[in-house]
Amino acid sequence: MTQKENPILNARIGLDFLEEEYGLVVFKKLPRHLAICARAVNVLTDYQQHGIILSKARRKVHFYHPQFQSLFQGYIDYRRLEGCSEDTLQSYAIYLDRFSDYLHNCGVKNTRELDHGLVLGFTQTFTNYSPSVIHNTLCALRTFFHYLFQEGLATEDFAYIVPRDSYRSRTKVPSAYPKEDVDKLLKSIDRGNPKGKRDYAVILLAARLGLRAQDICDLAFENLRWETSTLEIIQGKTEKPVTLPLLEDVGLAIIDYLRYARPDCTTTNAIFLRLIPPIGKLEAPTLHSIVTHHMRRSGIKIEDGKRHGPHAHRHSLASAMLEEQTPLPVISEILGHSNTTSTSVYLKIDVHQLRNCSLTPPPFDWNHGEEVF
Incomplete structure (x- = not known):
């Protein structure tokens, strides 16, 4: 790239270079050799701006x-x-x-x-x-x-x-699964290997505590309060704090994963990591694939149009609490909703309570009225 002076490298110069030298103006579905060139420029500009080389598995630019x-x-x-x-x-x-x-x-x-x-x-x-x-x-x-x-x-x-x-x-009806299906899913996970230990822990967090996928992926060591048996996070969606009980089975699953399955990684404080290089924290789409894989492997029937990722287990937890007649404000607090309006959508899946609201139709005399010839 010809130049009359030596400007400070920045993203704009990097883009101009890629366009002039390689004709790159669209960065989608690049051949491997061009993807490497684009990645190299990104690495240089990252180093120029931040003094470090950022992980390849960062958010998409x-x-x-x-x-x-x-x-x-x-x-x-x-x-x-x-x-x-x-x-x-x-x-x-x-x-x-x-x-x-x-x-x-x-x-x-x-x-x-x-x-x-x-x-x-x-x-x-x-x-x-x-x-x-x-x-x-x-x-x-x-x-x-x-x-x-x-x-x-x-x-x-x-x-x-x-x-x-x-x-x-x-009118949107949340996708929820009965408690029997959730238990079947958890029992089907093979916890005899690192992947199974990790997957069991993350699915348990969704099923028992109702955490959103991104909050599970962002979960860090400082969020675990072992001394009080609580889990304290700032929700990614609402940016509001929430404190949840660190249930015994959830805590044991996390400990089992940390002791025997979590890769050694000093570049992130996130708890749940990829198990193959590049080692880094899980992302929400990957977590969705993990849950979907185990749902299908467990033999649970997934109806057309029904969600089957981690958010479905958040819905399932709300449904289970409604069946146990847990008050809406309590469910709102557990799910991290700012008010009960968001939580009230789950009433649509509480079939038991809807049946209690049903009315007995009045009697009707089929023989009464005018005869029809």
């Missing part, structure tokens, strides 16, 4: 098409300053990644070229997405268009033409 890279990343940084969680920012990055591809394929070079047709055309590409993904994408688009207009990067605020959906008004 999103590269947009060059004409949108700084603008889209600027929006992500803006939302970070507003206090958005990293999980939410990762979701926004995925939605903007798709929008970047769409605009690039339409020949758009600048967001000031946006018009109603382009915006509505993008929303018509959602046909293969689930209702929840469509809803979240539409919400992300509205905040993004607000940002563009406020920053003078668009001719008008296109947020007002983004279609509305009925996702929030839909």
Whole structure:
């Protein structure tokens, strides 16, 4: 890469180099030799900025098409300053990644070229997405268009033409499994090997304490309060603290994993790690795959459209507590909900309580009334 001076290496220079030397403008599904080149530039820029080489198994860095890279990343940084969680920012990055591809394929070079047709055309590409993904994408688009207009990067605020959906008004029944199925799942896990010890502990945390997948993956040694037999975390989704009892079977499962299965790793304080290189903490998608694998291996019937990841066991715990007539405020506190409104959705799966609300139909005299000839 020719240059008249020696600028300080940064991400922008790295991207320019990859484009000039290798023609890289899109960083998706790269051949191995090009992926290595991109990784090398990332390592150099990480070292320049942080003085260390970050683990390869970190959160995905999103590269947009060059004409949108700084603008889209600027929006992500803006939302970070507003206090958005990293999980939410990762979701926004995925939605903007798709929008970047769409605009690039339409020949758009600048967001000031946006018009109603382009915006509505993008929303018509959602046909293969689930209702929840469509809803979240539409919400992300509205905040993004607000940002563009406020920053003078668009001719008008296109947020007002983004279609509305009925996702929030839909009746959604949480996916829950009976206590017998949860016990069957836990008993089916082979705890005679490191993977089984780890998988048993993480599934137990979801089934017994109702922890979300990301909170299980982020669980660190300082969250375990052995002296008080409690588990104290800051929830990733709500960023609010919650204290839960460290039940005996959960504590024993974690100890068994720490003593006999957890790899030696000094780069992270996370408890649950990958067992094969690169060693690092588990991520939520991997945890979902772990639970799904053991669900299918245990022989539990999974109905079409029913969730079968760690969140389903959070639902199952709520359902079990409702069957035991646990008050909603107590369930809200255990699940980390800020109010009982979020928890009340689980009433839809409490069949026993619904039966208690059923009414006996009044008697009807089938022989009474006019005769029909």
